[in-house]
Amino acid sequence: MHQTFDLGINLLHVNQDGADHNRAHFDQWGITCFNLMSSPGAGKTVLLERTLAALSNKYKIAVIEGDMTTELDAERLRKYDVPVIAINTGRSCHLDSKMVAGGLHRLSHEYNPNDFDMVLVENVGNLVCPAEFEVGEHFKVALLSITEGEDKPLKYPIMFQEADCLLITKIDLAPYLDIDLQQIEANVRQMNPDVTIIPLSTKTGVGLEAWFTWLTAKL
Amino acid sequence: MHQTFDLGINLLHVNQDGADHNRAHFDQWGITCFNLMSSPGAGKTVLLERTLAALSNKYKIAVIEGDMTTELDAERLRKYDVPVIAINTGRSCHLDSKMVAGGLHRLSHEYNPNDFDMVLVENVGNLVCPAEFEVGEHFKVALLSITEGEDKPLKYPIMFQEADCLLITKIDLAPYLDIDLQQIEANVRQMNPDVTIIPLSTKTGVGLEAWFTWLTAKL
Numbered sequence: 504m505h506q507t508f509d510l511g512i513n514l515l516h517v518n519q520d521g522a523d524h525n526r527a528h529f530d531q532w533g534i535t536c537f538n539l540m541s542s543p544g545a546g547k548t549v550l551l552e553r554t555l556a557a558l559s560n561k562y563k564i565a566v567i568e569g570d571m572t573t574e575l576d577a578e579r580l581r582k583y584d585v586p587v588i589a590i591n592t593g594r595s596c597h598l599d600s601k602m603v604a605g606g607l608h609r610l611s612h613e614y615n616p617n618d619f620d621m622v623l624v625e626n627v628g629n630l631v632c633p634a635e636f637e638v639g640e641h642f643k644v645a646l647l648s649i650t651e652g653e654d655k656p657l658k659y660p661i662m663f664q665e666a667d668c669l670l671i672t673k674i675d676l677a678p679y680l681d682i683d684l685q686q687i688e689a690n691v692r693q694m695n696p697d698v699t700i701i702p703l704s705t706k707t708g709v710g711l712e713a714w715f716t717w718l719t720a721k722l
Numbered sequence: 723m724h725q726t727f728d729l730g731i732n733l734l735h736v737n738q739d740g741a742d743h744n745r746a747h748f749d750q751w752g753i754t755c756f757n758l759m760s761s762p763g764a765g766k767t768v769l770l771e772r773t774l775a776a777l778s779n780k781y782k783i784a785v786i787e788g789d790m791t792t793e794l795d796a797e798r799l800r801k802y803d804v805p806v807i808a809i810n811t812g813r814s815c816h817l818d819s820k821m822v823a824g825g826l827h828r829l830s831h832e833y834n835p836n837d838f839d840m841v842l843v844e845n846v847g848n849l850v851c852p853a854e855f856e857v858g859e860h861f862k863v864a865l866l867s868i869t870e871g872e873d874k875p876l877k878y879p880i881m882f883q884e885a886d887c888l889l890i891t892k893i894d895l896a897p898y899l900d901i902d903l904q905q906i907e908a909n910v911r912q913m914n915p916d917v918t919i920i921p922l923s924t925k926t927g928v929g930l931e932a933w934f935t936w937l938t939a940k941l
Contacts, residue, residue: 572879658847679898
């Protein structure tokens with residue numbers, strides 16, 4: 504999408520300044536921020552549902568929920584009795600640091616931000632652009648549904664290079680697919696040797712404890 | 723992604739001029755062009771494999787294959803003995819009309835473009851941006867994997883509003899998912915009442931004849 508570079512103006516630098524500003528606020532408040540990214544339908548929202556159900560009584564959590572339109576996902580998460588700030592990006596294919604700054608502004612006005620342990624950002628479903636637009640997160644979490652195939656880490660390298668944690672979702676479907684989980688992992692490692700890889704299923708619960716352990720160890 | 727509008731420069735208009743130019747070439751050559759778009763892993767490449775296997779002896783077909791990196795998909799399609807022009811978009815999340823113009827330039831130098839009936843463009847896997855950047859196609863074909871869930875047409879409206887044909891893929895997985903195919907169709911219709919909807923599975927073959935019929939009827 505970076506025809507913008509043809510104009511000699513680096514919008515990524517402008518975005519990065521805003522991300523650094525957001526991160527300074529998170530640090531000041533003692534909040535760890537995670538940016539969850541994936542293709543549409545890889546299971547970000549259901550993962551957040553399981554995460555809030557398991558952790559929201561032990562940790563103070565807020566969610567920033569990015570969607571082009573609708574508050575469908577935000578409504579699902581509000582049932583867990585945590586602050587959910589919905590950001591509609593309109594025609595934009597990713598959250599940017601300015602949008603998230605607006606969300607933090609609301610959070611810090613309606614609550615005491617020093618009370619919070621973590622902010623979970625659910626980005627717009629897109630395996631390309633969100634990886635390039637930091638929003639001030641401390642950690643990037645990428646989800647790849649096993650249904651998407653083995654080759655995606657090779658074909659969409661930036662997301663996999665940038666991720667601190669890679670969740671391979673919907674592994675309950677593995678018996679019905681001609682897809683090799685170990686090949687997915689090998690392709691991810693080729694892009695990013697040190698990333699944490701956690702295969703999981705929100706349907707069976709496999710892998711969720713490993714995810715909660717990784718997440719809370721980062722606080 | 724259109725921070726670019728903040729600069730007062732409408733890159734979409736520049737792209738549209740290029741798309742109109744490409745379409746004029748297609749018309750002059752008697753070629754019908756289809757732009758296939760979806761999230762990563764919805765099955766665009768395997769659909770093209772099935773399509774080439776079924777139709778490449780009856781029609782003269784060329785493929786323009788867009789990927790950020792690698793020629794993995796292009797290599798899969800070259801086995802079908804049709805011209806496959808690979809375009810690596812680098813960091814760009816979609817094909818644009820200028821990239822496709824480069825592809826047409828190669829096609830028209832290496833072959834007689836008047837011989838061709840159709841050009842199938844496989845876009846970068848992304849449910850957002852490709853819908854806004856025409857490449858000169860006559861028809862937009864969107865794929866939605868049934869694994870992505872019922873709500874995607876509501877959450878990513880532009881793709882579904884723009885599509886002339888919507889293929890719901892991987893329906894062989896329906897028995898293993900808590901997903902209602904009729905609800906997907908209803909949500910698509912809410913965005914685009916007149917779109918052709920074809921549920922299919924490249925694994926079982928269900929729906930492929932309907933797809934071939936739709937495709938060849940447009941020539």
